[in-house]
Amino acid sequence: MAKKKHKPRATFRKNSQTSARENDLTRGYHGDGESDAAAEDAPSHERVSGKGRFTRKRTISGAELVEGESGPQLLPDFDRELCVAGRVLRVQGLVSTVRGDDGRSYACATRQLLKQIAIDARHAVAAGDRVWLRPERSSGIRQESEWHEGIIERVEPRHGALSRTSRNRRHLIAVNLDQLVIVTSAAEPRLKPHLVDRFLITAEKTGLKPLVVINKVDLIDPADLMPLVGVYAQLGYRALLVSAQTGLGVDRLRERLAGRVSALSGQSGVGKSSLLNAVEPGLGLRVGAVSNETQKGKHTTTTAELLPLESDWADGGAVIDTPGIRQFALWDVEPEEVAGFFRDLRPYVSRCRFPDCTHTHEDFCAVKDAVADGWIDSRRYESYVQTHAGDEA
Ligand SMILES: Nc1nc2c(ncn2[C@@H]2O[C@H](COP(=O)(O)OP(=O)(O)OP(=O)(O)O)[C@@H](O)[C@H]2O)c(=O)[nH]1
Numbered sequence: 001m002a003k004k005k006h007k008p009r010a011t012f013r014k015n016s017q018t019s020a021r022e023n024d025l026t027r028g029y030h031g032d033g034e035s036d037a038a039a040e041d042a043p044s045h046e047r048v049s050g051k052g053r054f055t056r057k058r059t060i061s062g063a064e065l066v067e068g069e070s071g072p073q074l075l076p077d078f079d080r081e082l083c084v085a086g087r088v089l090r091v092q093g094l095v096s097t098v099r100g101d102d103g104r105s106y107a108c109a110t111r112q113l114l115k116q117i118a119i120d121a122r123h124a125v126a127a128g129d130r131v132w133l134r135p136e137r138s139s140g141i142r143q144e145s146e147w148h149e150g151i152i153e154r155v156e157p158r159h160g161a162l163s164r165t166s167r168n169r170r171h172l173i174a175v176n177l178d179q180l181v182i183v184t185s186a187a188e189p190r191l192k193p194h195l196v197d198r199f200l201i202t203a204e205k206t207g208l209k210p211l212v213v214i215n216k217v218d219l220i221d222p223a224d225l226m227p228l229v230g231v232y233a234q235l236g237y238r239a240l241l242v243s244a245q246t247g248l249g250v251d252r253l254r255e256r257l258a259g260r261v262s263a264l265s266g267q268s269g270v271g272k273s274s275l276l277n278a279v280e281p282g283l284g285l286r287v288g289a290v291s292n293e294t295q296k297g298k299h300t301t302t303t304a305e306l307l308p309l310e311s312d313w314a315d316g317g318a319v320i321d322t323p324g325i326r327q328f329a330l331w332d333v334e335p336e337e338v339a340g341f342f343r344d345l346r347p348y349v350s351r352c353r354f355p356d357c358t359h360t361h362e363d364f365c366a367v368k369d370a371v372a373d374g375w376i377d378s379r380r381y382e383s384y385v386q387t388h389a390g391d392e393a
């Protein structure tokens with residue numbers, strides 16, 4: 001992660017024959033190298049190579065520069081009158097499924113310009129995107145069905161992206177997420193706090209607000225969980241004890257899902273589908289299909305799918321429940337980064353004698369002292385040591 005990022009810049013010129021307005025638009029790419037490839041997609045007559053490896057000038061007509069959460073973003077002009085706003089539920093190949101704010105479902109292609117100006121053309125559109133689409137006249141059989149067709153004309157600035165690295169490439173799973181729901185079970189399968197800690201690191205790293213949900217509390221005495229829940233509460237992490245079976249805590253879970261887009265993570269069999277069915281019976285997700293095969297490989301091909309929660313209580317909330325996120329773990333966290341993602345260790349790391357202290361075997365380690373003095377929970381510290389060593393939870 002300490003990899004040095006290039007900050008290539010590209011200059012875009014807004015060019016409209018009907019308007020005298022001419023804006024020079026400058027954008028800083030995130031510079032993951034792929035941006036360069038995206039820039040190559042621009043028509044060559046519009047591209048002027050500047051000095052330096054990453055400096056490029058090109059002209060794109062019909063785009064405006066908008067200040068997004070992740071810096072300035074170039075958004076194409078579009079005719080709002082002709083378009084419908086909507087939310088992308090999933091992307092499969094070149095087709096995005098969009099739920100329009102008009103209540104219709106659209107199968108959409110993506111306007112070429114959007115791919116040209118995307119930092120990474122493969123991810124010009126992702127599950128969770130807020131888009132504007134231009135409905136097309138439906139053809140043939142589809143005319144009779146609920147399905148409509150359209151072209152995505154514009155993608156609004158994003159926040160809360162969840163991505164995964166595989167073979168050194170970043171795969172965007174979903175965007176505009178507000179919350180990472182970490183589901184675990186009190187028993188069957190047994191509670192694995194280290195796994196929860198690992199998902200908490202993911203939340204810290206991605207900036208998604210975590211919610212720890214401990215399901216199947218009908219199988220144990222909830223009082224047994226209080227010490228664990230207390231440690232999380234002290235760290236500012238909200239934890240809910242629930243049972244999909246008895247309905248305990250389901251109302252409180254609804255409250256946390258309302259008005260938010262939540263990604264669900266957690267190992268197989270903890271009851272994610274059961275919980276979603278309990279909060280929203282209409283979803284009708286398959287339950288109990290715990291696979292006996294190894295989970296490996298199962299999550300390599302995932303199409304993230306956003307499931308809108310349609311009930312009144314949900315207030316526009318949605319959940320995303322895919323194997324890719326369920327198993328989502330620390331694939332791209334370096335050992336030296338780990339301590340910074342443990343809220344309880346973070347205040348001590350700068351006080352260690354050695355600046356490169358790993359807080360495992362060194363003397364004069366402020367983290368180990370804090371554990372010995374009871375300021376840091378020893379179970380959390382064990383989690384740190386395991387994660388730092390790269391062990392599976
Ligand atoms: N006792 C008890 N059993 C539960 C509860 N919630 C779910 N289960 C059972 O746990 C098993 C797994 O439930 P699922 O909802 O399929 O679990 P999942 O997390 O979606 O599993 P995957 O789809 O494999 O990731 C099923 O047999 C459920 O009936 C609960 O609150 N209490």
Ligand SMILES: [Zn+2]
Binds near residue numbers: 365
């Ligand atoms: Zn240390």
